[in-house]
Amino acid sequence: MAKVFVFCIGGTGLRVMKSVVMLAASGMKTHGYDIVPVILDPHVDLEENTVLTTTIGDYIKVYNNATSGGSAQQLNAPEGFFNTRIIRLEDLDNEQNSTSASMAEKKSFGQYLNVGALSNEDVNHYLIQTLYSKDNLKNSLSVGFKGNPNVGTVVLNEMISGADWYDAFQRHCEKGDRVFIISSIFGGTGASGYPLLEKKIKEDVAHPQVQNALMGAVTVLPYFSLEDPTTSGSDIDSSNFYTKTKAALTYYEKSVKSDYLYYAGEQSLKAQYKNNEKEQKDKAHLVELVAASALFDFLERPAPNSPQAMTRAIRENVDALDLNTLGDGYKDIVKNVANMMIFDLLLDILPDELQFPLKKTRGLNKDFYLDQPFGSLNAFVKQFRKWYAELSENQRGFAPLNRVSKGEKLTPIIKTISLKAKNESYYLLKMIEASNKEAKNEHGNKLRYLLDFAYNGITNYTDRI
Amino acid sequence: MGLLDLYKWGLPSQAEHLNRYRDNEPLYNMARSFWNSLDSASIYFMIAFLAIGLAIVCFYYYGYNKWPGRKYKIQHWALWLGITAALTVAATLILGAAIVSSNLQEKFGFLLRISLINSVYSILVYFIASLIICNIPVPTNAYRFLKIGK
Numbered sequence: 001m002a003k004v005f006v007f008c009i010g011g012t013g014l015r016v017m018k019s020v021v022m023l024a025a026s027g028m029k030t031h032g033y034d035i036v037p038v039i040l041d042p043h044v045d046l047e048e049n050t051v052l053t054t055t056i057g058d059y060i061k062v063y064n065n066a067t068s069g070g071s072a073q074q075l076n077a078p079e080g081f082f083n084t085r086i087i088r089l090e091d092l093d094n095e096q097n098s099t100s101a102s103m104a105e106k107k108s109f110g111q112y113l114n115v116g117a118l119s120n121e122d123v124n125h126y127l128i129q130t131l132y133s134k135d136n137l138k139n140s141l142s143v144g145f146k147g148n149p150n151v152g153t154v155v156l157n158e159m160i161s162g163a164d165w166y167d168a169f170q171r172h173c174e175k176g177d178r179v180f181i182i183s184s185i186f187g188g189t190g191a192s193g194y195p196l197l198e199k200k201i202k203e204d205v206a207h208p209q210v211q212n213a214l215m216g217a218v219t220v221l222p223y224f225s226l227e228d229p230t231t232s233g234s235d236i237d238s239s240n241f242y243t244k245t246k247a248a249l250t251y252y253e254k255s256v257k258s259d260y261l262y263y264a265g266e267q268s269l270k271a272q273y274k275n276n277e278k279e280q281k282d283k284a285h286l287v288e289l290v291a292a293s294a295l296f297d298f299l300e301r302p303a304p305n306s307p308q309a310m311t312r313a314i315r316e317n318v319d320a321l322d323l324n325t326l327g328d329g330y331k332d333i334v335k336n337v338a339n340m341m342i343f344d345l346l347l348d349i350l351p352d353e354l355q356f357p358l359k360k361t362r363g364l365n366k367d368f369y370l371d372q373p374f375g376s377l378n379a380f381v382k383q384f385r386k387w388y389a390e391l392s393e394n395q396r397g398f399a400p401l402n403r404v405s406k407g408e409k410l411t412p413i414i415k416t417i418s419l420k421a422k423n424e425s426y427y428l429l430k431m432i433e434a435s436n437k438e439a440k441n442e443h444g445n446k447l448r449y450l451l452d453f454a455y456n457g458i459t460n461y462t463d464r465i
Numbered sequence: 466m467g468l469l470d471l472y473k474w475g476l477p478s479q480a481e482h483l484n485r486y487r488d489n490e491p492l493y494n495m496a497r498s499f500w501n502s503l504d505s506a507s508i509y510f511m512i513a514f515l516a517i518g519l520a521i522v523c524f525y526y527y528g529y530n531k532w533p534g535r536k537y538k539i540q541h542w543a544l545w546l547g548i549t550a551a552l553t554v555a556a557t558l559i560l561g562a563a564i565v566s567s568n569l570q571e572k573f574g575f576l577l578r579i580s581l582i583n584s585v586y587s588i589l590v591y592f593i594a595s596l597i598i599c600n601i602p603v604p605t606n607a608y609r610f611l612k613i614g615k
Contacts, residue, residue: 355538355608426533429606436604 001085004033004178004299005169005213007197009040010189012220012288013182014052019284019292020182021052021059022387024084025380026336027455031299033178034085036092038165040193042141042155048282058380059086065373066451069443078448080455081343089165092172109151110137152192160200173210180295181217181258185248186241194219195256202257216298217258221245221265223287225272259303262294262310267317270395283390286321286398293333320397322415323465334400335465337388338414341401342427342458344381348406349424350450357432361440362449373447414465421461430457469504471511475582476575492569499567503575506564513556514583518590521549526598530606537608546591553587554580 008017017037024035037056041049063082069075077083110116115137118125128137136151160166173179181197183190194217204210222241252261264287271285290312297310315327323334350356351369358364368374392399404413410426411418421427434456435449469476476482479500486493525545530536561576599611 353535355535355610357537357606357608360609360612422533425535428535429531429533432537432606436606440602 001034002032002176002178003036003087003172003174004030004180004295005036005038005089005173006295007038007040007179007181008052009181009183009193009197010187010191011041011043011046011048012184012187012190012291014039014041014046014048015282015284015288016182016218016220016291018048018052018055018387019289020295021055021086022340022384023289023292023296023333023336024086025059025062025082025384026340027080027083028293028296028332028336029300030084030296033299034087035295036087036089036172038089038169040156040165040197041189042159043189055380055383056086056088058376058383060088060091061376062373062380062447065376066445066448069445073443075443075445075448078451078455080459081340081451089168089172093168107141108137109139109141109155112141112155113137148188150192152188153196156189156193156196160196166200170204170207170210173207173213175209177209177213178299179210179213179215180298181215182220182291182295183217184220185252186220186222186245190220191244191248195252198256198258214303215258216260216262216294217256218262218264218291218294219252220287220291221263223264223266223271223285224282227272257307260298260301260308260310262291262298262312264291264294264311266396270319272395283394284387285394286391286396289333289391289398319395320392320399322400324416326398326400330400331465334414335462338401338462338465339455339458340381340384341388342410342413342462343454344385345404345406345410345424346427346431346454346458347378347381349428353428356428358435358449358453362435362453363444363446364450368446374450377447377451414462417465419461419464426461427454427457430460433457469500469507471507471586472579472582475578495567495569499565499569499572499575502565502567503579506561507579509560509564510557510579510583511586513560514553514587515590517553517556518549518587519594521545521552522591522594522598526595526605526607537606539608539610542595542607542610546588549587549591550584553584557583 006017006020008014017039020035020037024030039049039052043049059082063077063085066078066082067075067085077085109132113128115125115128118128131150136148139148139151141155179201181194183194185191185194198215198217201210201213201215222245225239225241266287271283293312294310312329313327314321314325314330316325318325323331326334350364351366353359356364388401391397392401400415402412402415404410407423409422410424411420411422413419431453434453438452482500483493483496486496522545525542529541529545535541557580558576561579565572565576596611598605599609600613
């Protein structure tokens, strides 16, 4: 199976990758590519880093449960939910170390440059004073580059050279594999990391399969602002985001050579976050979702004759976007997100559905609902629900679905259209019919039955979107 | 043994029935002819409970359960069991009134008893057919609660 190595650089890279994982779980197609996420963020203590690593681990657990046929038999990937295989780079090597661990630097930038060893009269000392502020030099590298690409460029360049994760990437990248880089352009880590990594790959003559891999990238333009740094005491000032973006774009224009370069951004900085670079507990955002969708778009495109710059728009400029205001290009995303949210409702109902026919025919009984595979699936789907809630509440909101609770009418679950399924029983019935159509106990993986039949049942109604 | 024997357990015996009219010859003859008429109609009564029981059980498993609304639940199965019984009573009464010709006062009482017995048989047919359907590999959307074993 071909792979796509997805390099997620910096905080935005992490958040976009989370959206990629969620979309993959909802059934977005990668056209036969396995996703290999490579997290590149020196800010290893960042909660988002841990959250993403856990989310990827949870996804892999569900995928493995869904494809295990028992007694070493391996099933094909599911048709719908969790249809894409995600493999950690360290799993390709059967190792336990994450890529970020090797990037962690507990030193300050000044210590990293060994500035203390330079005498005050040394010309290099003056050069450093010219290029970097005192705050730059004092900053601990373990919290990232705090929106300073001039710091990131120096540190990341060395971090990429000879890094274990890059060696692993070189070893496992095969002919036909692709590369996708996710970064932001208005911060420090992503803005500096993307051109460096791209250059490193494009100049890797010793590994033609790496050098010639079709490359896509998404660079995220400013989409949020931060609280005034004079009140928060932070080193990051979001009023500089546009200036930094313009400077970086000028550089990108001449230097980056990705086959497809996607730009995702906002017209204005609508969302305002707390200015706390240590935590960065920011809600999921539409722009991250759009950036994540770029990966899926890239995977269905052939190699272009020349580098292509891509972007995507929304139909109407409103604060809460639904299917109409998003535009037709978002139908697939809305449909998949709706499928997963309906699945979430069904997962709430099914354990209490004591006379559900699949209990007898497919073994979806009490023991199954108490077992680890269902628990892992349910926990993941709850994360998905939380992720969607964040997306819908943020500014601007991705909110094509109405909030529907257990037992309520389901016809209006997708705003602006009316589904034929009036309540859960319509989906349950289609699940039973899907089960009846399939050969009896062809594998015995109960979780797989649940995933397949639920997807089949749900899409029976949502396919009209 | 006539088919009417199927209903013997809920009806008076023929002798008992005729004995009541032994002092009145015209009524005796009428009672005898009523009994014979019942005996010959009993095949239709039997067909009625069999047909209604089987038709409704098939409808429940292969028709009704194609509709949404959690029709697979046992309460729906029980509802159709009740409908089977009620329909059998009504059908037997109508059938009896149409086929059995007699001016005997007891006619309605007899037909009612036969109808009730018929409803018991139709319930049995419904149950046995359900038991079979739940255990054969023919797809149904209903809950196979009568399935034996796992």
